[in-house]
Amino acid sequence: MKRYLIVVVVLMFNRGYSQMQKLKLTATAGSQYNRFNSGFSTNTGPRITSFSLGAGSYFYFGSFFVGTEFQFIDGQQKNSDYRLSLSGLNSTLSVGYNILKSYKYSFEPNVGVVMMKNKVNTDNFRNNESVYFTKNSTGIVPAIDF
Secondary structure (H helix, E strand, O other): OHHHHHHHHHHHHOOEEOOOOOEEEEEEEEEEEEEOOOOOOOOOOOEEEEEEEEEEEEEEEOOEEEEEEEEEEEEEEEOOOEEEEEEEEEEEEEEEEOOOOOOOOOOEEEEEEEEEEEEEEEEEOOOOEEEEEEEEEEEEEEEEEO
């Protein structure tokens, strides 16, 4: 388990390149703030701050690149009566351009198409009831990578 953790940490703070410097591998970790349109009929509120962990790969054609990323998302909010849980997977396919002419440093505007599959569970501890909602959505994601 320690070896896997070391690999993830190294990828988060460094970039792995192939010998020809055309393939870049990345790891991502972070926090995501989620606000839902409904309160789910609980007294926990519609907000969840979740943790995300993922990886990506990019293939370069000169300064142009095509890449894909995925992230797993998990978070929950609870009190003595209710628990609201969020889990899901986001997958992005993006294209972009590296403005800097260096492989060590990059400034890369890009645009991608993201597909999200998220699931929200509500657990009512008083009535011993559980309800879950799934949401599949697609979106366009503009980004700048450094």
